[in-house]
Amino acid sequence: MDDQVHIIIAGDRGKVIKVPCSRKKIRIYAAVSIVILLFLTGTSICSISYFTRQHYSSDEVSKLQRALKISTKQQKELDLKIAKLEKYAAEQAAAFEAEKENLISTAINKLSKRSELIEDIVTSIGIKLPEPETTDNQNSGGLFIEDKGQEQDDLLLKADKYLETVRFLPLGRPVKGTISSPYGRRKDPLNRKAAFHTGVDFKAKRGDKILATADGVVIKAFRNGGYGNYVMIDHGNGYTTSFSHMQKYKVHRGDKVKRGQVIGLVGNTGRSTGPHLHYEVALKGKTVNPYKFMKLAKVK
Numbered sequence: 001m002d003d004q005v006h007i008i009i010a011g012d013r014g015k016v017i018k019v020p021c022s023r024k025k026i027r028i029y030a031a032v033s034i035v036i037l038l039f040l041t042g043t044s045i046c047s048i049s050y051f052t053r054q055h056y057s058s059d060e061v062s063k064l065q066r067a068l069k070i071s072t073k074q075q076k077e078l079d080l081k082i083a084k085l086e087k088y089a090a091e092q093a094a095a096f097e098a099e100k101e102n103l104i105s106t107a108i109n110k111l112s113k114r115s116e117l118i119e120d121i122v123t124s125i126g127i128k129l130p131e132p133e134t135t136d137n138q139n140s141g142g143l144f145i146e147d148k149g150q151e152q153d154d155l156l157l158k159a160d161k162y163l164e165t166v167r168f169l170p171l172g173r174p175v176k177g178t179i180s181s182p183y184g185r186r187k188d189p190l191n192r193k194a195a196f197h198t199g200v201d202f203k204a205k206r207g208d209k210i211l212a213t214a215d216g217v218v219i220k221a222f223r224n225g226g227y228g229n230y231v232m233i234d235h236g237n238g239y240t241t242s243f244s245h246m247q248k249y250k251v252h253r254g255d256k257v258k259r260g261q262v263i264g265l266v267g268n269t270g271r272s273t274g275p276h277l278h279y280e281v282a283l284k285g286k287t288v289n290p291y292k293f294m295k296l297a298k299v300k
């Protein structure tokens with residue numbers, strides 16, 4: 001078999017060139033050409049793919065950078081908000097603490113004033129309060145730690161003792177209304193002669209409620225001449241209160257009464273120039289000025 005082939009190249013002027021070439025060489029050239037072609041195609045695909053990926057990655061990086069920037073900004077804003085909130089919370093806590101201190105201080109002040117007033121009254125009327133409990137300081141010791149609540153505790157103890165003491169003291173007013181005649185020397189309202197007024201007169205409306213000023217037992221309830229309809233209550237410790245000129249009384253001898261309980265109604269019975277209550281406080285049978293006791297209002 002002839003391996004020889006001729007490649008004929010025809011010129012434009014009819015000139016023909018014959019190039020002899022073996023089949024084997026042609027196959028080799030063809031194979032080499034295909035390999036080169038395949039190599040070039042592969043390289044091109046790889047390059048395109050690489051550049052595409054590179055471009056895509058660069059886009060992703062930009063996006064991520066933008067997102068990071070936004071996140072950082074948001075983080076800063078959040079930090080600012082948190083700082084503001086923390087500051088606000090601290091301010092609120094401080095204000096609350098100040099308000100609490102203020103309220104406690106006001107309450108202690110009031111309690112202290114009230115205690116002083118009660119002490120003043122019970123001292124002026126000759127009642128001895130129980131002494132504070134003392135403890136034996138021997139066989140004890142330890143570190144000194146300041147007790148800031150001591151003052152309050154002392155006041156509360158004091159107030160408790162006072163409350164027990166004042167429960168049977170005739171405190172506050174027995175009726176609403178203004179004082180029309182105080183305790184002490186005065187001109188008699190009927191004959192205008194100098195006289196001593198042994199109680200306090202309250203100007204009030206006929207039928208107004210008259211209240212007991214402390215717990216006690218009714219020892220008198222009757223029509224008592226010039227005193228009109230009359231009630232006397234024994235509160236113990238030598239104290240009595242009496243109520244005169246009542247329209248009617250609502251308790252009877254032997255009744256136990258509580259502070260604030262209605263014992264009668266304002267009237268104009270007995271030696272009286274108009275509806276009023278004549279109220280007396282006595283210690284061991286001797287009248288005292290009820291005004292001292294009335295300063296303590298709203299005592300329960």
Ligand SMILES: [Zn+2]
Nearest residue numbers: 199200201278
């Ligand atoms: Zn009177």
